[in-house]
Amino acid sequence: MAVLRNTLSLRNQGGGAVLGFVTLLAFSSGIPALAQVPPPPPPVTMAAVPLTKVVRAQQTMVSLNFRVPPGYHINSNTPKSEFLIATALKMDLPTDIILGKIDYPPGEELTFPFSPDEKLSVYAGDFTVAVGVHPMHSVVPGKYVMRGVLRYQACDNAACYPPRTLPVSFEVKVAKEPSSGNKNPAQSPHVHN
């Protein structure tokens, strides 16, 4: 996968200027060019996440809404083959903010022209991943940025593209635990004899 990924990143660093000229020369010189290379798919995108209030010592689920571009699909978090690359969110949270559970939606079970007899578990269109954020009691109240990456691998109806990662970030506002008022009942008087 790195083989393809690195190749793509190299190509995206300005080889286009050379290519345009070479392509033009190829056209003008009458060299029969091979089939045109299709552009890589547009990336999966994530909608902006509104600032979420999270309370210390509690887990709050934050919803991340992703969109797969039309005409493409990505494997779900639980693809049906060990060889397929699962969509997975990896978070790297600030100190003392614990990553809780990550809830992935079930994949849509679809068949594709390249796999007519086998249903694949995929995400297409919009899907939501919920992330548990659990600030410890020691966290100073305030705003914190949560960062991570969504790794996925996209295909269309006829081809598959190298795995990619989408940077993910959202902000939470950590608040103190609600005051408990007279939470602790008066202690029974101890009798000391």
Next chain:
Amino acid sequence: MAVVIALGLYVGYHNARRSSSSPTPHLAQSSLAPDFSLEALDGKTMRLSDLRGKAVLLNFWATWCGPCKIEMPWFVELQKHYGSQGLQIVGVAMDDASKEEIGKFAKDMGVNYPILIGKESVGDQYGGVPALPETFLIGRDGKIVDKILGLRGKAEIEDAVRKALDTRPASNQAAASSQATVPAPR
């Protein structure tokens, strides 16, 4: 000429701006297939130019590529059917999976042609391999006859194979057209 250069720079500029920039180098039909040496699943090194004199179907694939999986049984059949006529199918796994995993996958698929462990540099030689599967048909003279990007019908692949088989080896390569067989994955 100035207009051509200006137009070339304009096209190039826009290509560079697009995240979907096309690969370099741009392989033209009838250009010599870039030579490479890669390790096969059996640990031996295979050089493309050693196959000169044969028609070669060079298939870039990966274990995570569903469409690639569909083609593989077709390639098995094509190798069986046209092998005696001088077809050699070669798979190049553009994969981060281990050699063992790739070998297991190939074995499960019943692959009867050599599988090589791909490298980024070889992908670059072949235009960057932006998507999989990607297949090059190489004539007996070592020149690229056709390229098939993405999953197409078996008939289309077979037509391209016939086109590659119809080529003639370069005169000084005729002797190199040995009947030696290439080992399939173990």
